[in-house]
Amino acid sequence: MYDITIIGAGVVGGMVARTLSKYKLKICILEGQNDVAMGATKANSAIVHAGFDAKEGSLKALLNVRGCKMMESVCSELGVSYKKNGSLVVGFDDNDRATLNELLARGITNGVEDLQLLEKEELKKLEPNLSDNVICALYAPTAGIVCPYTLAIQAIGNAMDNGAELKCNFEVSCIEKTENGYRISSDNESVDTRIVINCAGLYSDKIAGMIGDNSFDVHPRRGEYILLDKECGDTVACTIFRTPSKMGKGILVTPTVHGNLLLGPTSFDIEDKEDKDTTAEGFAKILGNTHETVSGVQLNKTITSFCGLRSVGSTGDFIINSPEKGFINAAGIESPGLTSAPAIAEYIADMLKDEGFELEANPEFNPTRKSYHAFGDASMEEQNEMIKANPAYGKIVCRCEGITEGEIVDAIRRNPQPHDLDGVKRRTRAQMGRCQGGFCGPYITELLSKELGIPYEGVTKFGGDSLVNVELTKGGQAQ
Numbered sequence: 001m002y003d004i005t006i007i008g009a010g011v012v013g014g015m016v017a018r019t020l021s022k023y024k025l026k027i028c029i030l031e032g033q034n035d036v037a038m039g040a041t042k043a044n045s046a047i048v049h050a051g052f053d054a055k056e057g058s059l060k061a062l063l064n065v066r067g068c069k070m071m072e073s074v075c076s077e078l079g080v081s082y083k084k085n086g087s088l089v090v091g092f093d094d095n096d097r098a099t100l101n102e103l104l105a106r107g108i109t110n111g112v113e114d115l116q117l118l119e120k121e122e123l124k125k126l127e128p129n130l131s132d133n134v135i136c137a138l139y140a141p142t143a144g145i146v147c148p149y150t151l152a153i154q155a156i157g158n159a160m161d162n163g164a165e166l167k168c169n170f171e172v173s174c175i176e177k178t179e180n181g182y183r184i185s186s187d188n189e190s191v192d193t194r195i196v197i198n199c200a201g202l203y204s205d206k207i208a209g210m211i212g213d214n215s216f217d218v219h220p221r222r223g224e225y226i227l228l229d230k231e232c233g234d235t236v237a238c239t240i241f242r243t244p245s246k247m248g249k250g251i252l253v254t255p256t257v258h259g260n261l262l263l264g265p266t267s268f269d270i271e272d273k274e275d276k277d278t279t280a281e282g283f284a285k286i287l288g289n290t291h292e293t294v295s296g297v298q299l300n301k302t303i304t305s306f307c308g309l310r311s312v313g314s315t316g317d318f319i320i321n322s323p324e325k326g327f328i329n330a331a332g333i334e335s336p337g338l339t340s341a342p343a344i345a346e347y348i349a350d351m352l353k354d355e356g357f358e359l360e361a362n363p364e365f366n367p368t369r370k371s372y373h374a375f376g377d378a379s380m381e382e383q384n385e386m387i388k389a390n391p392a393y394g395k396i397v398c399r400c401e402g403i404t405e406g407e408i409v410d411a412i413r414r415n416p417q418p419h420d421l422d423g424v425k426r427r428t429r430a431q432m433g434r435c436q437g438g439f440c441g442p443y444i445t446e447l448l449s450k451e452l453g454i455p456y457e458g459v460t461k462f463g464g465d466s467l468v469n470v471e472l473t474k475g476g477q478a479q
Contacts, residue, residue: 002028002165005184005193007172007207009036009416011148011341012333013199014155015074017164019345020352022367023359027164028191029156030184032171032203034463035423036156036416037149039201040337042426043225043276043308045252045265046148047239049336050087050140052107052115059318061110064336066343068142074342075146078154079371081257087143087239088118088127090134090293096243100138103244107140114141129235129296143239145257148338149426150372153416158369160415162362167191168419169463172200175210181326182211195357197328197348201311202273204319204331213323218332220273220309223265224282229301229434233259240293251289253297258429263290263297265308276307303434310334320347325355372414372427375407397447398440400433408444412451419452421445422462445469 004020006013009031017029031038048071054060075082091097100117107115118139123130126139160166167189174185181194200207205218233255242250254262266282283305290297313319313332318340322328328348333340353359371377375386375393386406387394393406411418411427418424421431424444431437431444445468449456457469 001180002026002191002193004028004195004197005030005182005191006197006199007184008039008199008201008204009152009156009166009168010039010041010199010201011037011152011155011338012330012344013197014152014159015341015345016197016199016330016348017159018155019342019349020359021159021162021164022362022365024362025359027159028193029159029164029166030170030172030191031166031168034168034420034460035418035426036166036168037152037426038462040308040311040334041148041152043306044148044223044310044338045225045254045262045335046145046256047087047252047254047335047338048082048084048144048146049339050107050115050143051110051112051336051339052103052138052140053244054110054336055317056106056109059320060336060340063318063340063343063347065111066346067336067340068144070342070346071144071146071339075151077367078151078158078369079374080147080151080154081371081373082144082146083257084142084144085238085255086139086141087241088123088137088139089241089243090123090130090137091243092133092135092292097136099243100136103138107138112140112142115139127236127238127240129294130240131293131295133292139238145239145254146338147257151338151341153427154369154372157415158367161369162365166416168416172207172210175207177211195326195328195352197330199330199333201333202309204311204329208323208329208331211324211327213327213329215323216319216329216331217314218311219314220270220275221312221334222268222270222275222282222307222309224278224286224305224307225262225264226283226286226299226302226305228261228263228298229303230259232261232298232301235261235297236294242289242293251286251293253290253294258432260303261297269312273309276309278305278307282307304436311337318344320344320351322351322355328352372407372411373429375404376402397443398428398430398433400435400439401429403428403430403440405447408447409451412448419448420460420463420466421448421468424448441468
């Protein structure tokens with residue numbers, strides 16, 4: 001019997017698990033896919049929003065501002081890359097200026113610090129590559145950028161290091177009330193728990209419906225992105241937004257914490273919760289909007305494109321409630337959900353206390369975790385010492401990103417353990433460079449085969465039937 005079972009291992013579920021592992025609780029995290037951070041967390045804009053966009057008095061406003069203030073210390077504890085680079089919402093005409101003034105006033109009401117409206121001359125000094133058609137912008141110096149899937153992985157890993165359990169490939173099919181709480185079942189197994197926390201993203205409405213809560217719906221909003229090479233990472237310093245509309249914050253141009261340049265997302269409401277296709281229509285929109293906003297973007301330096309699905313709730317706000325004692329929804333967590341995740345976790349812990357559940361502090365809780373990039377971030381002298389202790393650190397596997405065998409093996413052996421190529425990629429950045437795994441993929445497959453004790457041809461790209469090899473050729477064996 002678990003005290004807490006969290007359904008969904010994205011950044012919200014991960015932060016909830018990590019926060020609750022500060023207490024003496026037996027915690028289980030259930031994830032329907034082969035790895036953590038496989039939903040909206042895997043593919044989003046990676047922005048730590050300042051908090052001026054959310055409607056005054058909403059949960060989004062409250063938790064965005066609080067989460068933004070928490071993010072730097074949370075990332076420091078978890079060994080996650082974070083940069084407070086600031087954001088600009090640019091305007092092209094008087095209508096945009098009026099909207100920006102509204103956002104300025106809203107941000108001040110929400111408690112965002114140091115907001116200011118900048119004119120063209122100031123903007124060009126700050127961002128020389130902005131389009132000459134930009135006349136003004138709202139500047140939020142407290143905004144930042146982070147790696148969302150690393151944050152989720154490290155939060156879940158930290159929770160596991162402190163005693164939480166993770167069950168992947170556990171697709172919830174039924175939730176039943178029991179004398180002491182709930183029984184959560186998949187097709188193959190079940191777990192008993194006192195409390196359920198629903199962090200199931202796009203499927204959070206389905207999970208809530210299993211206990212008879214049909215008070216909300218969640219639909220997907222598709223967002224396509226284009227990622228450019230690190231050569232382009234300094235095109236802009238801040239995150240550059242267009243003036244927002246009812247569909248979101250529009251096409252952005254932003255550096256990433258790893259030095260690339262990210263363009264997107266599009267914003268299309270769809271029905272299919274698994275449709276992650278990229279489209280010519282989407283890319284045309286990204287390219288057109290990007291050229292209107294920023295000059296000098298080198299689109300011939302594109303290294304990949306991808307699509308993410310946002311979980312849009314029917315209420316217009318985050319849906320964080322308790323339809324019955326012992327069951328908590330954290331649903332409809334669209335933007336600014338990444339920013340808000342640490343504050344959402346804090347908020348849910350307070351909800352449990354308010355419902356009368358005793359949360360006794362765990363004196364052995366360790367809040368810190370080593371970065372997956374500790375070797376790459378070390379000085380040359382420190383790296384040499386690490387290589388002396390473990391020669392695998394001296395063997396480059398991913399030439400594009402400079403990732404070593406030692407880093408990859410360490411990642412495979414750590415909580416939460418990856419079981420496929422994409423899992424290694426999200427943890428180490430191996431396969432994320434210019435060749436997108438064309439050179440290092442086969443060797444990483446060998447390492448996964450060896451470390452997991454599975455056949456070389458049994459290694460998948462992202463679980464399920466995503467096999468990357470059919471059979472060994474020429475009767476040989478993988479080395």
